[in-house]
Amino acid sequence: MSDQTTLEQKAHSNGYLAGSNLERVLRAGHFAVTAELGPPQSADAQVIRQKAALLRGYCDAVNITDNQTAIVRMSSIGAAAIALQEGLEPVMQMTCRDRNRLAMQSDLLGAYALGLRNVLCLTGDHQSFGNHPQAKNVFDMDSIQLIHMVAAMRDEHVFECGDPLKGAEPRFFIGAAAAPFAGPVEFRPYRLGKKVKAGANFIQTQLVYDVEAFSKFMEKVRALGLHEQTFILAGVGPLKSPTMARYMQQQVPGILVPDALIERMEAAGAPWAGKKKEELTKEDKKARTVAWQQEGIQICIELIQQLRQIKGVSGVHIMAIEWEEAVKPIVEGAGLYPRPQVN
């Protein structure tokens, strides 16, 4: 794929690369909202349906995670197919950890045939994090190579080996992740550039809590002109408690949580602070949880409003993991409801 090729040149006869709702919303110039749905550690389709009901209407597309944190869950494709039946538009996630290029391409064909139109290409968390640390990992390809492979299937009608597809090509709107605060920080805009060059049509970033640091990252992204070649969705997520905030600040690679936000979360729990566990009644604990959650949602809304002001940010990706209920108040609170209908 030459760098000069424009989105329009690669587009299908309908003018879109994939024609997914997410692509239509972004290309119409709306500020996009994506959310996340984690499949269950079971074969229970009902879990997907219940979560889908919480998200329907409040986002333009929903990421369906792929064995997130290397814990076995229902497949992204299977869960995405159910989400699609439920009226959501899925973004199938695909990691390089569990599949080689044969499996990835065959899954892409199957996923497209099932009606999926967005794919997020990821490296994948190392299996040592999950519940099968004894597993052999694959990493036949890396995320950038995966992006290129999906783009070549769509735009050049070829498999990774160069053989032509025999029939309809899978036309995905191709996504990639960006970790603005992971090391080496100076290389991150360039790595994003490699993903864009490989064919990433949209980017979802790691969770942003430090808007100032993210603004600096975006400055470099703009200097490279990347915001004009891809749609960048900033990652946000509601904090659940001061403990969670501190854990993310200290333990999770590539996430910066400013002390001021942790202090806000602590302040929200102030009426119950300084008391020992046994001194708190069940009602106290419940009230404290609600206070923390309200503050977490409020912080998330403010972050969205700040991120929206940054040039080159085309939307937000709301990661409310195992807390899908939070998406509705966040989207409403940020003034992003109702979601646009683009035909």
Add this chain to the structure above:
Amino acid sequence: MIVAEQKPLQEIKALISNAQNVLVVGCGTCVTVCFAGGEREAAILAASLRMSTRLDGKPQEIRHETVQRQCEWEYLDQIAELVQQADIVLSLGCGIGVQAIAEHFPQKWVVPGLNTTFLGLPSEQGVWVERCAACGDCILGLTGGICPIARCSKSLLNGPCGGSEDGHCEISPDTPCAWQLIYDRLLSMDKLHLLMEIQPPKNWRTSRDGGPRKIVREDLRLPTKEE
């Protein structure tokens, strides 16, 4: 070098439990340098096994010998007689040594006393680290002499994943991020442009994925008898 470490004594004892006469064979090359299976370790292990089996009330006859290289037939020929006298050979060579003994002495049962761990080097006294994955298609010329196949936990080819933080890998604070090392080195050598190119998917055929590997050097082969 090939780096290995000795198996726990209990596991070794279980592997040789049915034999009366045991021959412990050390190797004078890689595993000597990494203090796992050389002359000294063979002697110590033989003594430990003698003592331990005696304490168990089932004493075994344990002898030991060390050859220069277990992976070459000519050195194995030197211990043919000792091997014949033993019921079992306990090799303190790497996995190659164990297999060479099995191949060279087809009638003899051989068991490993070591776990062959990786291709690496001693970074400091008493510490060994992995350096090469023997993938068969060296890319060190692109990465400033630091191998992402062996040293990145995900063998990535296009730079660090999102799990790199403060110079270490997401799997452990004790594991340096190979891509941080590559980045730093290319920066210091003014060669960061090498990182900007997209590296295509690797051809793993030259690695183990292509099946067991073999090199034939016609220029070095001896003429066959018919010729």
